Amino acid sequence: MTEDTTHPVEDWGAFGRTLFDDPAARALSRVGVVDVGSNSVRMVVFDGAARSPAYFFNEKVMAGLGAGFSDTGRLNPEGRVRALSALRRFARLAEGMGAAPLNVVATAAVREAEDGPAFAAEVEKQTGLRLRIVDGPQEARLSAQGVLLGWPDAEGLICDIGGSSMELAHVGGGEVGHCVTSPLGPLRLATHDDGKKGIKTEITRVMDGLVAEMGTDHKRMYLVGGSWRAIARLDMERRGYPLHVLHEYRMTPKSVFDTVKWIGTHDVPTLRSMTGIGEARMALVPLASQVLKELVRRFKPKEIAISSYGIREGLLYEQMPQTLRDRDPLIESCRFAEKKDARMPGFGRALYEFVQPLFKSERPARQRIVRAACLLHDVSWRAHPDYRHEACFDNATRANLGGLTHQERVFMGLSLLHRYKNSRSGTRLEELLGVLQPEDIKQAEILGRAMRFGAMFSAERPGSLGELRWFPKRKKLELWLNTHAQDLFGEVAQSRFKALSNALGAETEIKRKRDAA
Template sequence: MNDLPSEPGTDAGPFGRPLFNDPSARALARVGVVDVGSNSVRLVVFDGAARSPAYFYNEKIMCALGAGLSETGILSPEGRRRALAALRRFKALADSMGVSPLTVVATAAVREAQDGEEFRQEVLAETGLKIWVIDGEEEARLSAQGVLLGWPGAYGLVCDIGGSSLELAEIRDGRVGRRQTSPLGPLKLREVRGGKAGRKVHIKATLEAMQEKMGPQRDRLFLVGGSWRAIARIDMERRNYPLHVLHEYRMDAKAIRDTVSFIEEADLGALRQACSLSEARMALVPLAAEVLKRLVSTFRPKDIAISSYGIREGMLYEQMPQKLRDRDPLIESAHFAEAKDARLPGFGMVLNDFVLPLFRSSPEELKRLIRASCLLHDVSWRAHPDYRAEVTFDYATRANLGGLKHWERIFLGLALLHRYRNKREGSPYERLFALLPEDRQQKAEILGKAMRLGSMFWMQAEARGAELRWFPKKRELELRLTPDAAPLFGEVVEARLKSLSTALSAASTRVVYLKA
């Protein structure tokens, strides 16, 4: 069963309206999506940057609609009651937020249950919400598109695990290729006969059959779904990993093996509390871990990344014109934040031009982070001055910013911390600095101190009153000032220039006053 249009744009689709009428627009009008899964029912309300939507509201209720489905052929009566109550609540919330119409999509449990259609009609009668049911391959495609929303140009294999099913999809060159679906969700595995030994045989045979159809998939493995995220959180606990941001968290085959063994030997109650997991989620983790261990040994990916983006984000990506898809989600988020929260929107790119001479030979991946840092340099100005450094660091490392590796989050956060503070010693986030190599820590400090200096020449957004020049062979730093900017050079500016010079290990520093 698949209720979604086979081609984008063939009708109004599940959103009931086009979301991106203007491909040049930066802001997304608020939109709500409900995912009725086999294990949970979740409402997400998106807002913010069009290319990198943020979570205005996010609530999940573990309903276990698919519990016992293999044996009974119907939805769990208790799960059905809880799911209906959740949908009533979500409809009321959406109405109060002005999010209309609310889009509801259902996956394996509703599409497979004998009473799935009856449940849809009950929901429609009581809430007015139409549930769109998608088949397994469409679920795989939308999950893969969710990954593309977070990783432009990503390539590899996407694996989405739900309560009752597991989907695979390959992505390459911005497109979704072959897709497969299977009954390897933890709720289904509970019902496999023969205990752990029986499950092992079943999982192995199913994944090998999927591999035969998918072909070699030795690139990156992207993991989508709550059970995978729970395992990643346990991996963080095992490793004492300091940055608890699941999106873009990386593991390898050895880490998976070690964490599966860690789960098998652990007191699950204590582990659940340490990792802040719900009882319902933790109950499924050992089953999902069995699948993940076999998945990795079957496909042997080069590395493994956790994606917080899935079906819901894939539905937004589906509606994006190519011009919008081609934009950088990080830079779009930063532009959006600057326009919304900075005191002088537009000055970020002036600041970028000011600091860039210090990084002329840097690779594009670093220049991208520099651009984002400059756009975000003033968005936390409302925080108390004594805490701005920590507030900006926390924002960069934990905010919903797409297209960021973990080390890039730390770089961005450290640069913004130095925008407000000369020294990073004594910060409550010192443990996180170790995730960034020493040479990049130094570059982040230089960038932060350059932004700290450049922010003193706060003129009109279009003005070019001050210019930095850096001569790396001679290690000479030069600050050039136009007549309009000259009056802005005072004691505080001089101190910040000296601090930047020290960070650069400059042999000499001079100020040049330009004539009109």
């Protein structure tokens, strides 16, 4: 079934008509990128709705090209061999996936190494891949663009840490501002001649210059890079945080300081056993945590957010036309999922219009999540009926979705759970509800029961057969039915309408609408 086109574009406000079938967007439907970093070489192939793509393929090799660079000024010999092997594999894979030519960038290690140009030439000779060697500010810009892919309204300071460098960029108003680079990568710091004392002095010296150039007291600091994500995972472990999704995970400055101190009381094998983080990555965490502590202390962000999006996503964002960049990544992704997986693509919009009277006084951020939930209400219908409610919850809370806080993930997941099941007690998902306030849990239940009623009331657009009218001050819910829709309001529909009214704590009244002459 094709998308419903009977409604004008403005019905979806700023979201407009879907763009994933537009030729400019289809050109980005399967894009392969490779990031040749100081520590790792990673290939990602994006697929699906270009504004919020899925990861069709994602593979990383911890090559360690930058290991020992401070001593030799050259790429690590073993790292060269491993990186070339990975790139040969990636080139062949891209051809088989229809993702060639790959967009390949090389960062600090290759751009600074004496033999970096020779390595790039060897890569092209052996694989046909052309390395785009980016300078520090360009690397910072790409990372910031990756953050904008997931957070169109991002505002604050982007900080991307690699093995040999750390980049900073201002971001706000959908634009990337001033960008700088620094030598504060943990691989580089590990080779400092003066040991721990020298490392601390170097971090302080470099941070002085960064603060002078970038300013302090930013609204939010967005952390990009594997070492930051590892520290965030350790913060989750220390706090007993129930949702292990790193993207959009938030930390306070105090939490960062507490976790850095906590990391210092454990050895690397113990930390690995707690989290499953790889050996090569975990080896960088102690030094990276020192950098993060000083970064937060000196820049004084009000909040710290983890971004799983960085350079690779920035490469995709760089290729997007502005019309696509302006779209909401969550809504685009949900609309793509509905078109691909729902039984009746286009019904999500009709369902949103039907339940919207219950949420018309809600702030725009909540109405956005209501809209997303309606689009996803039916995409898990193939799951076994006994587990469909759990599949819906998992789909929302653990999916790779941009533009979604952890609280919004759990709110949407809970509403979709109640789309298929009235009760949530006794499920394995209850511990995750701790990230929500009691009033949000109640609202999610109301939304779920509203979707449950609206989705089964009719196979047609429910708004063409009846409408909900909600009077919150009087706690009264009315259902106005068209004459030719009254047979649809049978026993099961009445039961689900009652479940909705119970969730609202409302009295109900069924009224009859006169059909238009």
